[in-house]
Amino acid sequence: MTWIDTRSRNGIWVDERITEEPKLEYNKTTGIYSFTGDVVVINRFIPFSGRVEGGDGNEQRSILPSITSYISIGGGIIGGLEQSYKYGDNTVKYAQIVNGKVRAASVLTRASQMNAAKMATGLKVVGRSVTGLSVATAGYQFANSNMSGNDYARLTGSLVITGTAFIPLVGPIISIGLGVADNYGAFDDIYNYFE
């Protein structure tokens, strides 16, 4: 089995590396099963050739998905240019090609962008309030605790978790995820270490 790993180049996804799964082989002489190729082989993708160069620099193989990738990428670029011309700077076309297939392609129109902007503003106000209240609650619990090492660790953990919300784009999602995990006691072992 072969996986094609994709990487983003200027917003367009292209096939860049190929990794091979380790294979289980049986040695008849020793009677032992062993993994071969357990070190992941990273092959370099040769741009515009539809071929990859093996880890040893010699092996070359054709990879069919790259050809379909080119078609998809080309289509995406043309479509993007067309939409940009039509709507100016307010329209963005995303073409994501993973394993040679278009996974998601969407056009944001002016109206949808304005709605998205309004939603983001509202979300920002609510999110910041929640972040502030979270740290206030953590501080309140800390002030009412017996100030053990565990309590110091919990307050610090809360500050770090809420602090991740300052990372643009993905930060709030990370913060929510870590906050929920913290509520379910996922980090209790770490906090108890400081007891």
Next chain:
Amino acid sequence: MDFVLILIGLSIMWLFMYKIEWLFDFGVSFLVILIYSIILFALSFLLLEINYGNPNIVVSLRMPIISLAIFKMFHIIFKFIYKRNPENTAWVFKKKPIQDILFSILFWLLGVGLPFFLVIL
């Protein structure tokens, strides 16, 4: 009431979240915030003197002056290096310069978090 005191103690954090521009210059807004912080600082001593509420909560009124001092220190350094004011990057869904992100996170940890520990000590 204890929770309200904590919320008041986090005044600078609320300004950082919603009205960060009030913290930037040394004008009227900054003067008002400075006086407000000093009053809260003095009030904490008064409330402790009259044994009002939980002492661990009352001392949170000392946090604004510490937070303000840390913010101004960071702001002066940031402005000296980048010749502009920093932005708060909390709950922002578009790309921001890394220096603004670092400023926000550093202020969050040292300007909001550290005073909790300092006032308790």
